[in-house]
Amino acid sequence: MKILVCISHVPDTTTKVKFVDGDTKLDTNGIQWVINPWDELSLTRALELKDNASTGVSSVTVAHVGPATTEPTIRKALAIGADNAIRVNADPADAYFVAAQLAEVVKQEQFDIIMCGIESSDYNGSAVGSMLAEFLDIPSVSAVSGLNIENNEAIITREIDGGKETVTVPTPFVAIVQKGIAKEPRIAAMRGIMMARSKPIKVIEPVAIDPLTEYVKFELPKPRAACKFVDPENPKELITLLQNETKLI
Amino acid sequence: MSVLVYTENWDGKFKKLSYELVSYGSKVAEMLGTTTTAVTIGNVNDDELNTLGKYGADKVLCLQSENLKNLDSQLYTNAIAKVAQDEGSKVIVISNNNSGKSIAPRLSVKLKAALGSGVSQLPLSTSPFTVYKRTFSGAAFAHVVLKTDVKIITLTQNSFDIVENSKQVKVERVDFQTDAPKTVVKDVQKQTGKLLLTDAEIVVSGGRGMKSPDNWGPLEELAELLGGATACSRPVSDEGWRPHEEHTGQTGKIIAPNLYIAVGISGATQHIAGVSGSKYIVAINNDKTAPIFEVAQYGIVGDAQKVLPQLVEAVKEIKGK
């Protein structure tokens, strides 16, 4: 079995985001870029499956749509243990554009399981994985919190309202993963970092696709009213305030 | 034309989330000068279907098929796409919950319709069609133009007030023909009777400052008295003090209750990312410099162990218990 993990390159979550050009573009000055947290967990789970010989997973490839400046993020995925990497050389215009490019990658090389994170922490679209599956006309399972391979069959746990379901789907399929898929992201060891330097990143030129959406403006959240402090010796006052001012109690 | 709203049902019942979607859809329909059609999949009785009219649905379609018993992303997408085409829908409204996320993006590709996901307000304009959505995990919002003729919106749960807007509703049942599903459900584990965190309007949440899993009694009691749900920060669920379903934040659940009470939670950006949609935030923390106070409107600088039991007493008093 071959696994493809799609990775997104996002600002570290502690970044204080700022915008430029009349609030139309992210100010990339001083941003620390990381692998999207859910994609990092997907990669970790894919590598755990490969480590277990009984699963029959033979390779883990990562794919990313982005310009050459994103290669350090891809190298990090290689350092963590991915076998191969593919970069589609384009600015990720929107989720539809990215999914269409990833679909071409999958059409060129066959994969049995494709893993995507449930959302990327920048545009929070929750869209690429399911869109990719539709472009390929294959099944997708969302909110996946567990993935195993037994007797050549993928056993998937997905979250539903107030519980969990165990489901199976035939390969190839897209698993859209959330928390729970792996415990902690794998950290690159020195050996991995050295090996990653010599692993090639295959670069593919994009296909022509028009994005369907356009981000025309960004805004920072409106500041909240300053915090009203209640005397810790008289916490009951808090309940009175909530009752009078919020009318929620 | 029409606005189509996919209203999920849970064992034949709608909940607040469904009414919120229909309310939103009918407001969008008003903006466009058109009607609202709600579509649901499964066995729902007439009384229940009729309730959607109260929130502005002009028409309700109930699709029935043995093959659609469980969520299969492809079959559900095909079914909603077919209805949207038959109805000539220009805007499709879906929840930004787990099932919505598995359907809406597929529908976007199938209909070549622009998707605005995680939307939290009515469209800013209908020409160009511009939606307002959360980005950078709540650290910013964006105005996004949906450029296609047909548009899809996924609405963040609890972000739009339910509005009553009674209509004479027409209910239709459709025996829907589909292929066999590829998603096969082998097992279901469900917690019944518990208020879902994503549905709750009041949430009481504990962090590492709660010190031990044995200290949750008063926190649970406070939640129960307020008719709310309990939640926690990531280290608390990682330590196994509380179940994973309660973990809120960037990598956990994203919630938008009316009231979020954070007890012994420092307010790290990753935690705030999951709760910043709350209308009011209350913080109880013994460190007055904790960042949670920067986002809270009400705060107590104090020891959770001492403050919580007193809050419980105060709520009991006003509720006459």
Ligand SMILES: Cc1cc2nc3c(=O)[nH]c(=O)nc-3n(C[C@H](O)[C@H](O)[C@H](O)COP(=O)(O)OP(=O)(O)OC[C@H]3O[C@@H](n4cnc5c(N)ncnc54)[C@H](O)[C@@H]3O)c2cc1C
């Ligand atoms: C990629 C990534 C994703 C993450 N995702 C999430 C996420 O989804 N959700 C999440 O929560 N975190 C997430 N985190 C972790 C986050 O950065 C913080 O570490 C975490 O939120 C801290 O949890 P806490 O506030 O409970 O604990 P702490 O940071 O330990 O804070 C405990 C607080 O309790 C207070 N306190 C201590 N004793 C008392 C007392 N007796 N009474 C009252 N107050 C007391 C302290 O003053 C302190 O402010 C993520 C981190 C990373 C790197």
